[in-house]
Each structure stands twice: as structure tokens, then as C-alpha cells.
Amino acid sequence: xxxxxxxxxxxxxxxxxxxxxxxxxxxxxxxxxxxxxxxxxxxxxxxxxxxxxxxxxxxxxxxxxxxxxxxxxxxxxxxxxxxxxxxxxxxxxxxxxxxxxxxxxxxxxxxxxxxxxxxxxxxxxxxxxxxxxxxxxxxxxxxxxxxxxxxxxxxxxxxxxxxxxxxxxxxxxxxxxxxxxxxxxxxxxxxxxxxxxxxxxxxxxxxxxxxxxxxxxxxxxxxxxxxxxxxxxxxxxxxxxxxxxxxxxxxxxxxxxxxxxxxxxxxxxxxxxxxxxxxxxxxxxxxxxxxxxxxxxxxxxxxxxxxxxxxxxxxxxxxxxxxxxxxxxxxxx
Amino acid sequence: xxxxxxxxxxxxxxxxxxxxxxxxxxxxxxxxxxxxxxxxxxxxxxxxxxxxxxxxxxxxxxxxxxxxxxxxxxxxxxxxxxxxxxxxxxxxxxxxxxxxxxxxxxxxxxxxxxxxxxxxxxxxxxxxxxxxxxxxxxxxxxxxxxxxxxxxxxxxxxxxxxxxxxxxxxxxxxxxxxxxxxxxxxxxxxxxxxxxxxxxxxxxxxxxxxxxxxxxxxxxxxxxxxxxxxxxxxxxxxxxxxxxxxxxxxxxxxxxxxxxxxxxxxxxxxxxxxxxxxxxxxxxxxxxxxxxxxxxxxxxxxxxxxxxxxxxxxxxxxxxxxxxxxx
Numbered sequence: 001x002x003x004x005x006x007x008x009x010x011x012x013x014x015x016x017x018x019x020x021x022x023x024x025x026x027x028x029x030x031x032x033x034x035x036x037x038x039x040x041x042x043x044x045x046x047x048x049x050x051x052x053x054x055x056x057x058x059x060x061x062x063x064x065x066x067x068x069x070x071x072x073x074x075x076x077x078x079x080x081x082x083x084x085x086x087x088x089x090x091x092x093x094x095x096x097x098x099x100x101x102x103x104x105x106x107x108x109x110x111x112x113x114x115x116x117x118x119x120x121x122x123x124x125x126x127x128x129x130x131x132x133x134x135x136x137x138x139x140x141x142x143x144x145x146x147x148x149x150x151x152x153x154x155x156x157x158x159x160x161x162x163x164x165x166x167x168x169x170x171x172x173x174x175x176x177x178x179x180x181x182x183x184x185x186x187x188x189x190x191x192x193x194x195x196x197x198x199x200x201x202x203x204x205x206x207x208x209x210x211x212x213x214x215x216x217x218x219x220x221x222x223x224x225x226x227x228x229x230x231x232x233x234x235x236x237x238x239x240x241x242x243x244x245x246x247x248x249x250x251x252x253x254x255x256x257x258x259x260x261x262x263x264x265x266x267x268x269x270x271x272x273x274x275x276x277x278x279x280x281x282x283x284x285x286x287x288x289x290x291x292x293x294x295x296x297x298x299x300x301x302x303x304x305x306x307x308x309x310x311x312x313x314x315x316x317x318x319x320x321x322x323x324x325x326x327x328x329x330x331x332x333x
Numbered sequence: 334x335x336x337x338x339x340x341x342x343x344x345x346x347x348x349x350x351x352x353x354x355x356x357x358x359x360x361x362x363x364x365x366x367x368x369x370x371x372x373x374x375x376x377x378x379x380x381x382x383x384x385x386x387x388x389x390x391x392x393x394x395x396x397x398x399x400x401x402x403x404x405x406x407x408x409x410x411x412x413x414x415x416x417x418x419x420x421x422x423x424x425x426x427x428x429x430x431x432x433x434x435x436x437x438x439x440x441x442x443x444x445x446x447x448x449x450x451x452x453x454x455x456x457x458x459x460x461x462x463x464x465x466x467x468x469x470x471x472x473x474x475x476x477x478x479x480x481x482x483x484x485x486x487x488x489x490x491x492x493x494x495x496x497x498x499x500x501x502x503x504x505x506x507x508x509x510x511x512x513x514x515x516x517x518x519x520x521x522x523x524x525x526x527x528x529x530x531x532x533x534x535x536x537x538x539x540x541x542x543x544x545x546x547x548x549x550x551x552x553x554x555x556x557x558x559x560x561x562x563x564x565x566x567x568x569x570x571x572x573x574x575x576x577x578x579x580x581x582x583x584x585x586x587x588x589x590x591x592x593x594x595x596x597x598x599x600x601x602x603x604x605x606x607x608x609x610x611x612x613x614x615x616x617x618x619x620x621x622x623x624x625x626x627x628x629x630x631x632x633x634x635x636x637x638x639x640x641x642x643x644x645x646x647x648x649x650x651x652x653x654x655x656x657x658x659x660x
Contacts, residue, residue: 092403126436135435140402144426150392151427154399154407161381162403181422184392191387329436 015220018244019235031296032287037239038298041305043081046108047238048309050077050101051291053110054268056313057100057117061272065321066118070131073101075267076201078290080105082241083169083199086249090166092155094148095141097132098201102171106139110316120323127326146172146179149198153185156194160255167195167252175206177215177222186257190226193255200259203266208276223259234263236290265289336480337507340371343484344408347492348379351406357384357393358410358446368412369448369507394420394445398428398497401443406492413459414447414501418466425470428497432472440495444488450503450547450596451628451644456635462547462596462628464603467499468576475576478502479546480511481520481527482573490525490573501575503547503596515557525579528586529553529569531560538568540590540654543583543607545575548594554647559654567654575603580610587611589619590657594626594650602627624657626650 019034039047054072061070073079080102087093087106095102103113103124112124116134119127124136132143142148148170156168176182177200189196200219204211223230231248233241245260252258265285269275275282286292295302334342348354356375358367362385366373376383386393390411397407411417417424424445431439451460467475476491476498478484491498514520519532527549530538544552549571559565570586572578591611593604608623628645 123436125434128436129434133430133434135431135439140435142427144422147395147422147427150389150395150423151399151402153392154396154401155403156399157396158400158403158405168399181391181395184387184389185395187387187389188392188396 015224015230015232017232017234019233019237019240031289031293033236033293036237036290036294036297038301039238039294043238044294044301044305045309046081046084046105047077047290048305049108049110049313050081050104052310052313053104053114054100056317058268058272060118060317068130069271070117071098071271072268073098075265075285075289076203076262077101078236078238078241079199079201079262079264082238083245086242086245087169088166090138090163092138092140092152092159092166092168094152094168094170095134095139096145096148096171096173096176097141097143098173099132099134099141099171102141103134103139107136110313111320114316114320115323115326118320119326120320121326122320122323123326126329128328145176146181149182149185150188153188153194153196156189156196157192160193160195165253167197167249169197169199171199171201173206174200174202174204174211174215174219175209176200177219178206183222183226186223186226186228189257190228194257195252195255196257197249197252198257198259200261201264202261203264204281205266205277207270208274219259219261228257228259231258231260232263233260236264236288236293334511335507336478336509336511337369337371339511340478340484340502341373343488344372344375345378346485347406347408347488348375348382353404354406354408355382355384355397355400356408356410357386357397359386359388359393359412361385361410367410369504371446371507372410390416390419391423394423395427397443397445398423398431398441401428401441401497402431402439406442407444409443409445411445411447413455414449414463415458415461417445417447417463417499420445421466424467424473424497424499429470429472432496438495441497442492442495443497444491445497445499447499447501448504449501450505451633451640452505454635454637454640457632460633460640462501462503464501464545464575464595465597465601468603468606472496474498474574476500476574477545477547478506479527479549479571479573480506480509480513481522481529481549481571482546483511487573501545501547506547509550514553517557517560518553523586524582525573526582526586527571529556529571531556531566534566538566538588540565540592540658541568541570541587542592542594542650542654543570543572544594545603546571546573547596548645551645551647552594552650555650555654558647558651563655565654565658576606578607578610580607580614583611584614587615590621591619591623592626592650592653592657593623594645594653596645597627599625599627599630621657621660624653626653
């Protein structure tokens with residue numbers, strides 16, 4: 001299911017694509033895209049956990065139950081779920097402002113995450129970090145675009161020497177490519193042959209600015225400029241993505257940095273209630289959403305879990321909301 | 334021993350004693366050994382742990398933070414301290430925040446070295462003293478190199494704290510001698526503070542000058558001329574850690590006239606921070622407000638005669654002390 005396309009420029013750096021593009025398909029109002037393969041139960045449960053967690057957050061915000069802001073990954077849940085078995089406990093993961101899915105895929109801990117976002121006891125970081133500043137074991141998220149790339153390069157340098165075979169994975173977005181830190185770090189990763197996996201979730205919009213209005217050229221072209229291999233993933237099929245990326249991620253562990261670009265869709269607003277995109281763009285995102293597609297392609301499997309997971313998240317929200325306020329210290333402090 | 338040699342030896346010792354220690358920066362490798370030769374010999378002796386980087390101050394500071402995050406000791410050299418502005422995000426939003434924003438203390442053994450200050454004709458963007466821009470960041474400590482503080486001990490203190498530090502090195506100190514003062518003066522240490530007094534001048538000086546390491550020799554020049562010409566007795570206090578400053582440690586050494594001298598431009602300075610700390614403790618016991626000495630509110634010119642007019646120096650301190658004593 002992997003197709004290899006021509007490299008994006010004259011360099012010898014491979015740029016390959018996985019899957020078939022999905023998106024706006026004429027006047028169709030139903031789910032769009034090729035049939036999704038059947039998921040393992042645990043993958044489906046995880047996808048649904050992230051989906052219902054994010055939906056619950058928006059509901060809690062709408063009710064005024066949450067402080068500050070948050071950024072949901074609605075529509076992009078399959079990215080960390082697909083990557084999950086490709087990453088091990090020794091690998092470092094650097095997440096960003098849109099990181100709830102990354103955290104849940106690694107730790108399956110909706111209680112700790114919601115407590116962190118709500119400032120309740122049991123919060124991962126005592127309620128100090130909140131939605132976008134989380135650290136647990138080898139997972140760390142920061143709220144400034146591009147900032148984690150040089151830090152991840154430093155961690156990758158450490159791993160290359162102290163724990164060969166482990167890698168540092170950084171999640172960034174299409175908008176992050178506006179930051180110079182990305183290029184400084186890519187340069188180092190290529191120069192020093194660092195085990196750095198850059199996962200780009202290109203959801204077509206940076207807050208409110210369409211990618212076409214903020215990015216000249218392409219992510220592939222930018223990776224090629226540094227001699228860093230680039231992989232384009234247009235599929236939302238978890239099984240297909242895993243198969244396609246397995247060999248490339250293994251090469252990262254040998255010191256060949258990699259940029260994996262997921263062409264994905266942000267279903268929800270940037271944070272909460274601030275979506276000014278044209279209706280047809282939002283409709284196209286909904287049509288290519290894995291959630292509706294999987295319900296359509298595998299109704300029995302989908303419905304076996306969907307309501308159950310929704311109820312589980314409701315129970316998590318009820319339980320966490322009833323906890324006393326956090327005291328500014330993580331449980332491990 | 335020259336200050337540069339002392340610093341170079343301190344870095345040799347650090348890399349020797351700590352197998353997890355890294356040093357990284359631009360042009361730090363032999364045979365070049367850094368723009369100011371402070372890293373000379375290090376890459377030959379510790380290949381692999383002394384790393385030459387591209388011209389990417391933000392990235393090299395971020396890499397240092399990543400190394401520190403994974404339990405290593407990291408020293409980053411910014412070629413000219415002026416360029417640390419390019420690493421401000423890494424220091425303000427990542428390294429210093431990481432110590433505490435994750436709900437538990439994350440120790441980071443990390444020092445960012447910044448060759449600082451004017452007096453060498455490098456012009457407006459290679460001569461600044463930017464200490465003030467880093468004051469007041471939780472989780473970030475500021476130190477300044479001094480001829481009275483052995484750099485081995487200073488590095489040990491910076492790393493022991495387990496939080497990122499910026500180390501300001503006034504470039505004019507590199508060629509000066511460690512610890513050497515006019516026979517007129519006696520130097521003693523009280524913890525972090527170096528205390529310099531006029532010999533046999535009695536218990537109570539007329540005025541106390543507080544200055545970071547880079548200003549110390551200029552303050553000593555003013556001390557000498559004030560003593561010889563006016564019989565004014567000055568005590569000089571030189572802290573190694575500028576922020577957070579242990580103001581209480583200053584108190585036993587103070588008198589009712591205090592001057593703080595630094596090379597920074599005016600406005601939001603380290604000196605005003607020190608003055609506030611002292612006013613809060615000594616208001617009513619001081620003869621007047623703590624007097625600040627700093628450079629003029631101007632860019633630092635390249636031509637020597639113009640640079641002299643802008644930078645705070647011996648005569649600026651001399652004049653400020655006389656003004657302060659006049660009331």
C-alpha cells in the first residue's frame with residue numbers, strides 16, 4: 001500500500017508517499033476516502049478515548065468548567081495511535097500545544113491528563129503546566145512553536161552516545177515551519193546523524209492562517225534541502241501507516257533523521273470557538289474524518305466500543321471534577 | 334595567572350572530572366580554540382565532548398538544554414554575549430521554565446557562557462552588557478566572572494544548583510591577572526562576596542561600592558585615586574552570583590553611603606535591583622538613596638575615543654562616590 005513517488009527535487013533524498021489522498025470529494029456529504037482496514041480492539045479503543053476526551057474538553061469549556069485554553073487534536077487522533085507501536089519506552093517524545101492525543105497514546109491516562117487540565121489532585125504536573133506543558137518520564141511538551149526541536153536534537157545526541165537504538169520523536173505542525181529553530185535543529189540532526197524523528201501534522205491551517213498563505217514551497221522541499229529523508233502520509237489507516245513507516249523509523253534509530261509529514265485535518269477550532277474557516281473546508285475535514293469513515297466501514301466494530309468509551313470518559317470527567325484542587329506538585333514530586 | 338587561563342583551566346577540570354560534561358559553541362575546536370581562546374586545548378583532550386556548532390545560538394542552547402535534560406552537564410559558549418538574544422526563547426521559555434513548570438523539580442546542569450562588555454572597540458553589537466535582560470526569571474541564575482573568584486569554584490557552584498545559569502565574562506578581564514591588587518588594598522572573602530578594603534584604614538569606610546567582576550578593576554582604580562587625592566576610604570564588594578542576589582550577605586559590610594557600579598546602559602538595571610533590595614532593608618539608615626553608576630544611554634561606539642565617552646569607567650565611579658558623599 002506504499003507508493004513511491006518521484007523525489008521532490010533533484011537531490012538523492014527520497015520522498016515517498018503513503019496512502020491515497022482524502023478530502024473534499026465533490027458534493028458528497030458522507031464519509032470520504034478509501035475503505036479503512038479493520039483495527040485491533042485496543043487501537044480502536046485508544047482512538048475513541050482520544051476523540052471522546054477532546055469532545056468532553058470542549059463541552060467542559062463551553063460550560064465554563066475549565067480555566068485558560070486548550071487545543072484539541074480532533075481529526076488527528078490516528079497519528080499518535082499509528083506511531084504507538086513504532087516507539088518504545090526508551091524513546092523520548094516531544095509534544096506540542098496540540099498534544100492530548102500524544103499523551104494518551106503513550107500513557108492511556110485520561111484521569112491524570114484531565115486532572116492536569118482542570119487543576120485537580122492527581123494532575124500529572126500538579127496543575128502547573130496545564131494542557132501544553134507536560135512532562136512524564138520521557139515525554140515532554142512545550143507551548144512555544146519550534147522550541148522543542150533543538151532540545152530534541154540535544155536529547156538525540158545523548159541517546160546516540162548513551163543509549164544507541166533509542167530515538168527522539170518531535171511532533172510539530174505545518175505552522176511550526178515558520179520558526180527558525182526548526183531549520184537550525186534539522187541542520188544539526190543531518191550533520192550529526194542524530195536519531196531524530198520529526199512528525200509533522202500538516203492539518204492545513206496554522207491557527208487561522210491557511211498553510212498556503214504561510215508556507216512557500218513544501219515540507220518535502222525543506223527536508224530535502226538538509227538531505228533529510230521525507231515521508232508523506234496521506235492515509236488515515238492506522239495499520240497501513242504502521243506498515244509503511246516501520247522500516248524508516250528503524251533507520252532513524254541508526255542515525256538517519258526523518259521527517260514524516262501527515263496530511264491530516266483539524267476538525268475543531270484552533271482552541272475553542274475560534275474557527276473562522278470557510279464552511280466547505282470544515283465540511284471537507286469532517287468528510288475525511290476517520291471517525292465517520294470507520295463507523296461507515298466497520299459499523300459493528302465501531303458501535304461495539306463507541307458508546308462504551310464515551311461513557312468511560314464521562315465517568316473520568318465526573319470523577320476528576322469532584323477531586324480537590326491540585327497543590328502545584330506532581331504526584332512524583 | 335591570567336583570568337582567561339584560570340577559566341580555561343576550570344573548563345579542563347570540569348571535563349576531566351565529569352565524564353558527562355559537554356562543551357559546545359561556535360569555533361570552539363582546536364586549533365582555533367574559541368574566538369577568545371577560552372576553549373583552547375579542550376577538543377584535543379576531550380574529543381567528542383567538545384562540539385563545534387553551526388552559527389545557531391538558539392539551537393546550540395537548546396541542544397545544551399536537551400543534554401542537561403538527559404542528565405548531562407552542558408556548557409554552551411555564546412561567542413559574543415550580544416548574541417544570547419538569539420537564545421532568549423530557549424533560556425526564558427524552556428530551560429529556566431523546565432526547572433519548575435512540570436510540577437516537580439527538574440534539575441538542569443547547564444551554563445551559558447557570555448563574553449560581555451566593551452572597551453575593545455568591537456562596536457555596538459559586540460560590546461554590550463545584557464545582564465539586566467535576564468534578571469527576574471524564576472529558575473535562571475546569573476553569575477559574573479571576577480578576578481577574585483576562582484572559576485573552578487564558580488563553575489562548581491553554578492552546576493551544583495541544578496538550574497540553568499548564564500555566566501557573564503567581561504572580555505577585558507581575560508588578559509588581567511587573577512586576584513592581583515595594589516599593595517594599598519587587602520582582599521578577603523566572605524562566602525560568595527569578595528571584600529576589598531584599604532589596608533589599615535580603620536573599621537568604617539566612607540563609602541561602599543558594589544560592583545560585579547567586570548567592573549572591579551575600574552572600581553579599584555577609583556578607590557586608589559579617591560584615597561590618594563581625597564583620603565576617601567572605599568570598600569569594594571564583588572559578588573559572584575548577581576541574581577538571585579543574597580542582599581543580606583551584603584549588610585554586614587555596608588555603610589551609610591552605597592554606590593552600585595556596572596557597565597550596562599541605564600534603565601531596569603542590575604544596579605536598580607540591588608538598590609531596591611538595600612532600600613527595603615536600610616531605608617532610614619542610609620544617608621541618601623543608593624547611587625547607580627552605569628554607562629550612558631547610548632549605543633557603544635567603535636572608535637576608542639567615542640567608546641570611552643559612553644562606557645562607565647574609573648572616573649565615572651570616582652565622580653559618583655564624590656557626589657554621593659557630598660549628599
